[in-house]
Amino acid sequence: MNLFGDAFAWIFDPAHWAGGPDVSGHVLEHLGVSGVCVLIAVAIALPIGIAIGHTGKGRGAAILISNVARALPTLGLLSILILLTGIGVLPIVIVLVILAIPPMLAGAYAGVESVDRQTIDAARALGMTEWQIIARVEIPLALPLLLGGLRATALQVIATLGIASAFAFGGLGIYLINGLATRDFVQLLAGAILITALALVVDGVLAVAQRFVVPRGVALGRTDLNGPPNRTRARRPRALQEGMQS
Amino acid sequence: MNWVWIGSNLGLIGGRILEHLALTAPPIVIGLVLSIPLGYAASRSKVARSILLSVGGILYTIPSIALLVLVPVVLGLAILDPLNLVFALTIYAVAIMVRSAADAFASVPKDVLASATAIGFSRRQRFFVVELPLAVPLLLAGIRVVSVSTVSIASVGALIGIEQLGTFFVDAFQRSFPTEAIVGMVCVLAVAAIYDIILSRTGRALTPWSRKQAVASPRMYTADKVAAL
Numbered sequence: 001m002n003l004f005g006d007a008f009a010w011i012f013d014p015a016h017w018a019g020g021p022d023v024s025g026h027v028l029e030h031l032g033v034s035g036v037c038v039l040i041a042v043a044i045a046l047p048i049g050i051a052i053g054h055t056g057k058g059r060g061a062a063i064l065i066s067n068v069a070r071a072l073p074t075l076g077l078l079s080i081l082i083l084l085t086g087i088g089v090l091p092i093v094i095v096l097v098i099l100a101i102p103p104m105l106a107g108a109y110a111g112v113e114s115v116d117r118q119t120i121d122a123a124r125a126l127g128m129t130e131w132q133i134i135a136r137v138e139i140p141l142a143l144p145l146l147l148g149g150l151r152a153t154a155l156q157v158i159a160t161l162g163i164a165s166a167f168a169f170g171g172l173g174i175y176l177i178n179g180l181a182t183r184d185f186v187q188l189l190a191g192a193i194l195i196t197a198l199a200l201v202v203d204g205v206l207a208v209a210q211r212f213v214v215p216r217g218v219a220l221g222r223t224d225l226n227g228p229p230n231r232t233r234a235r236r237p238r239a240l241q242e243g244m245q246s
Numbered sequence: 247m248n249w250v251w252i253g254s255n256l257g258l259i260g261g262r263i264l265e266h267l268a269l270t271a272p273p274i275v276i277g278l279v280l281s282i283p284l285g286y287a288a289s290r291s292k293v294a295r296s297i298l299l300s301v302g303g304i305l306y307t308i309p310s311i312a313l314l315v316l317v318p319v320v321l322g323l324a325i326l327d328p329l330n331l332v333f334a335l336t337i338y339a340v341a342i343m344v345r346s347a348a349d350a351f352a353s354v355p356k357d358v359l360a361s362a363t364a365i366g367f368s369r370r371q372r373f374f375v376v377e378l379p380l381a382v383p384l385l386l387a388g389i390r391v392v393s394v395s396t397v398s399i400a401s402v403g404a405l406i407g408i409e410q411l412g413t414f415f416v417d418a419f420q421r422s423f424p425t426e427a428i429v430g431m432v433c434v435l436a437v438a439a440i441y442d443i444i445l446s447r448t449g450r451a452l453t454p455w456s457r458k459q460a461v462a463s464p465r466m467y468t469a470d471k472v473a474a475l
Contacts, residue, residue, distance in 0.1 A: 003319050004319065067394075070391070070394050070395055070398065071394045071397070071398055071434075071435055071438045072398065072431075072434075072435075073397075073398045073399075073401040073402075073411075073412065073415070073430075073431065073434045074398070074402075075401045075402055075404065075405070075412050075415045075416070076401060076412070076414075076415045076427055076430050076431040076434060077431075078415075079415040079416070079418050079419045079427040079430075080415075080418075080424060080427045080428060080431065082419065083418060083419060083422060083423075083424045083427060084424065155307060155309075158309060159309035159310060159311070162309050162311045162312065163310075163311055163402060163405065166405050166416065166419075167419060173311060176311055176312070176315060176405075177405075180405070180406060180407075185319075185325065188315050188325075189315060189316070189319055191312070191315070192311070192312035192313075192315040192316050193312075193316075195309050195311070195312040196307075196308045196309065196312045196313075196316070199307050199308065199309050199312075200304065200307055200308075203307045
């Protein structure tokens with residue numbers, strides 16, 4: 001357990017916070033690249049997912065994509081793409097986006113699909129156009145599952161970026177790779193703690209957001225998101241979001 | 247693709263497939279076995295459910311490469327011990343499976359339980375004869391997700407020097423030899439497919455009623471859909 005003390009001392013050692021690529025620099029680099037990848041993935045997957053959820057078309061393809069993506073080893077995908085395109089940030093971003101699309105797609109279409117058909121019919125009967133139904137009914141009601149997809153996506157990207165350090169990328173994984181290469185277990189553990197902390201903080205922030213975005217009318221009906229076990233509809237797609245991490 | 251390399255390294259490829267199977271089978275089995283009592287507890291008590299699912303969620307959030315380093319420090323194992331990988335994968339497996347198992351037991355209709363009690367089943371009998379068999383479809387759906395992600399995550403172990411199929415990815419990068427990485431990728435997908443076939447066959451053998459009533463019973467239909475996801 002003393003190794004943990006040493007690792008925390010290493011993290012907070014001023015020498016690792018000043019000059020050159022320091023701890024804060026690597027944290028920011030990790031967050032920045034992750035953020036860009038998540039944004040690109042959201043921009044691609046969100047409209048497609050909403051369209052699939054709204055029309056019910058292409059559902060089979062979406063399920064197939066998320067199944068295959070779950071089976072693909074991130075390490076292998078990184079290795080192959082970097083060998084094909086060369087070392088750099090771009091291939092890493094491409095791999096991360098490829099891996100980030102399926103969970104976001106799953107969250108988006110599962111969220112829209114989970115909206116009660118009667119609610120949508122009611123909106124249509126009130127005279128709402130299809131766009132209004134999507135924007136004012138389906139998306140607000142889908143937000144908890146949508147953000148669930150975003151959480152899975154962000155975790156996937158942060159974790160995979162940690163692995164990307166093995167392929168000549170900086171980020172927080174660099175401490176793990178350097179620590180392993182030099183048998184410096186304190187640095188190794190410090191890297192592991194930093195990546196874990198980053199993942200937990202990002203996930204925590206998104207989890208809080210997920211609680212706040214539940215529309216009030218829905219929140220009145222079910223107060224607890226992890227709710228009592230008699231809800232079957234909205235919970236079903238969770239199976240999709242689990243098990244998708246590198 | 248360098249077919250000559252593949253031809254002359256079939257032994258190595260086969261060996262790493264076996265290592266991959268040996269490293270991933272225990273986490274999948276242990277994950278299933280541990281998740282049954284934990285999931286059952288979570289389906290019986292709200293407090294247990296929220297504690298177990300929160301802990302599972304937090305453990306699952308830990309990135310794999312970090313968990314692979316944290317496990318040996320906490321357990322006091324050598325950093326290159328293959329057991330680290332087995333422990334780390336087991337942690338992920340249980341973290342995912344607890345939720346599936348809790349949902350599986352919660353999916354057993356309350357009136358079925360009441361009927362079982364009414365005709366004189368003890369709690370033990372009721373669990374083994376009624377609840378566990380009825381939970382099989384959702385348990386199976388969960389363990390299929392677990393097996394696929396376990397096979398995929400295991401390859402990360404190559405970064406801390408644990409030899410299995412993932413080692414092909416690291417070697418391929420270091421030698422600039424894409425063939426090796428593609429071989430590794432194909433083998434990982436094949437291993438995942440082998441597990442999936444074994445599990446779905448086993449599941450079908452364990453639930454003979456679901457084949458006859460797949461269309462008639464909406465619950466079984468849902469379970470199959472989840473399995474398809």
